[in-house]
Amino acid sequence: MDQTALHVTAAVRKLGNGELCLYLCTGKGTRIMVSWRGIYFILTLFWGSFFGSIFMLGPFLPLMFINPSWYRWINNRLVATWLTLPVALLETMFGVKVIITGDAFVPGERSVIIMNHRTRMDWMFLWNCLMRYSYLRLEKICLKATLKRVPGFGWAMQAAAYIFIHRKWKDDKSHFEDMIDYFCDIHEPLQLLIFPEGTDLTENSTARSNEFAEKNGLQKYEYVLHPRTTGFTFVVDRLREDLKWPLAEDKMRKTWLTVSKPGADATVLKKFKEDHCFHSVEIDGIWLHSDSILEGSLDFFL
Template sequence: MGLVEWLKSQVVCSLLIGYVFLGSGLLVNLLQLCTLPVWWFNKQLARTINCRLAYCISSQGVALLDWWSGTKCTLYTDPKMFPLYGAENAIVVLNHNFEIDFVCGWSFCERFGVLGSSKVLVKKELAYVPVIGLMWYFLEIVFCKRKWEEDRIKVRQSLQNLRDYPENFWFLLFCEGTRFTPEKHRISMEVADKKGLPHLKHHLLPRTKGFWVTVQNLRGSVAAVYDATLNFRNNETPTLLGLLRGKKYHADLYVRRIPLESIPEGEAECAAWLHKLYQEKDGFQEQYIQTGRYPGPIVNIQRRPGPLLIWLCWWALVLYPLGVVLVSMLNSGSTVTILASVAICSAASYLFFRWMIGKTEISKSSGYGIKGEKNS
């Protein structure tokens, strides 16, 4: 391990990253709250402003992945489809196997210029996560309680609201509903047996209702579905904690563009189509495990410097006041005050990031998918 790698692995670096993210995020949240009056007289302007503000938060995750960790992301896709990425609205269907799959999704969005406006269907609990929750609220992210009778009207209305969105956006769906674990997979395949569906080796059965509702309500405003399948080389098991410590991973992403008009409109037909899609995704994962690559050519997309520049600006902006305060305390000679202040800042950063990391850890993932599969 070199000196740089050793420094990145130290707890103090993780604490500083957490402090910068928390401080900058709260500042951006405050600015987002200041846009509330703008919504009343110019909703589209408010949306555009909030896309830029959200980018200032989520781009830090991209900087962590691409620049701090140095994780390499390789894209497998049809070169003919490449010019369309970022130039159209799309629904992205991504497998949910890894703790940092959402960060890889952010990186993919950033490289095609849609990070600030990207959307996702997520569980309601995430609306209360500090920084991220309020950012997503102003981005009009679609939250659900995973109870269809309660979600039906709210989700449809939220999706309808996106039809006149002023920025190109990608709407991310984890159709499996929860992260893959052996226990959830076992239960999911029991459901497959009951429904007469083929077994999946590397995925859970997709939840078809949410996909169908999303497709139906975004028809006419979304051009395609991007079928995205993610894996990591050499059986790597990436974690958010690993990224914080500067650990480098190697991600491979296979993306297929499927025109939205090719997806059936009927609910039963759409469900059958999605099940077939996941059988194909399972085949792609099996091929990757056996050969170390996905089908199709590799398209090189370089990481962009924007996230790094924004991250460095945040470091300067957030850490400078802290440095001034610490120097002032040193000059005052108040050792107890200095130690107490450092301890409070460190504890706040540590607790905040440990809590966020806990939200991504597979071992602490929700029991959704274990308690029963009520809705397909």
Template sequence: MAVPLVLVVLPIGLLFLLSGLIVNAIQAVLFLSIRPFSKSLYRRINRFLAELLWLQLVWVVDWWAGVKVQLHADDETYRSMGNEHALVISNHRSDIDWLIGWILAQRSGCLGSTLAVMKKSSKFLPVIGWSMWFAEYLFLERNWAKDEKTLKVTFLPYLHTKFDCLFFNVACYDFAQWGLQRLKDFPRPFWLALFVEGTRFTPAKLLAAQEYAASQGLPAPRNVLIPRTKGFVSAVSIMRDFVPAIYDTTVTIPKYSPQPTMLRILKGQSSVVHVRMKRHAMSELPKSEEDVSKWCKDIFVAKDALLDKHLATGTFDEEIRPIGRPVKSLLVTLLWSCLLLYGAIRLFQWTRLLSTWKGVGFTVAGLALVTAVMHVFIIFSQSERSSSARAARSRVKKD
């Protein structure tokens, strides 16, 4: 990591990690003290706490890097955003698609109640993964034999251990009601995001998808990967009764814009992202699991053609909707900065940490740790570093 970048990463990393640890500590206390008695109250408070943390990342994208997100949506979709529960499905085009989703959720007023289906390793990330765990994100292992049970049973954090599952089994509860059904009484409109391709788009993964399509007699994709529909089908079957809509989201980067990455954002380098959202009423989906799977696959075939058209014209057909750049994230980041700066000054005054070599060494070690954690964040976000990307590249090289 270059020295100039370290000078940028250190203050941003310190701000996010320290404020995040404060939020995590409060979340843990509330999880133990309030959630057992009032799940609704816990969720309302946790929504506020999660937003205090996520808004810092929104600030980095909006104000530090100045990434421009252009939303295309019809009237029905635009009016509905943030006013109803929704299952959001999207292609996984860039390293920061999840951040783009957060920006749109923040503009729609539901950032704190935005959830996602994530790979299991995400929950071990310091601060951000822990906060997602408290916020009831769903973590999967990309193994359907295990993930089917997770989707139907273990959505709640306290049902992640064998002991807890045994406890509820002894209590003779119906496991299905402890799964995604538990979102039925969520106190505010939520978005549950699901990247049905299962991994981020790369040229190597596209080639592997095209080879698979050819072997199965399927349409060969050009701009998307073939969706893995089992998780989607399971989510639809469980949530059909209380989630009124599916938001079909298409993300793409115009030809004239560089690909947005976490590294570029931290460097303060801007990009442009075009997003098209289309609302589909859940009631319009077919009833059988096989037909729901086909519906999802057809959506991605249409999405592929839509991206072909965007590549040729540089835009989508739907109207461009104003989403602005609210100052809320800027104010929250300034508030955290002032609070933590004051706390740091008082700490150094009280402990005289910099007055001894031992204290200086401890401080330098802490800063090195923050830099290392931020480096892990950057590496974790890079699609070319993912295990599925390495597997796809290896398979292509063998062929």
């Protein structure tokens, strides 16, 4: 027998809160614990997005070539209907409570939403907010291009017209231009979610951010990363140009959304271990209107 073979044993344990958890123990002493609720949550969303992409969104694909405006109108509402599923699961299964403070959303208003990226689930908590105070159908997210290849999730996000970027400006600039022009041409209000930090907060990303700060003589941060400003500035300027709306007229807004959770960890699976899922998430919104505020807004965000 191969002495290097990895042996895995499984055991089920009931926690004090009644939650059943699955323990996977390897021969090297490594122990992994995932709750049944976490497994159910992930599988439900995966299969929901998989079949939803095929049977909800798929039949309307020909309409994209016949009438793009109708296609986007129908598609946005189908996607918004599906997004109520993760919202319901977060609140009913895990008891997640989203606390919203600061300035209120204006439903249906064009917005560029800037959010910090403490964990890999920040964008999901925003759905709880948008479902009640705006429209889920209007939100579009900037994501890493690799995510569009994920079966189910990736198909649905492509159909929803999320913006996928490679985080290399020479490759992303033309794609940003095409997508923004598309949304302006179909006359559908856009609420674009951007993560200026570019990635979630981990030990590795924090180390890279601190290395960048040392090299450029900048302050080091503990709970955020140094933001990438090129894409954000370009998006705001491009929307202003295409929509021909001066920023001071309050017809396109920018808002910072700060998501906070003490001891938050970026790893998704850790959210479903024992009782460590989010129970209280604070979202603080600040509307930004004028150019003078916009110029200093990244410092305010940090």
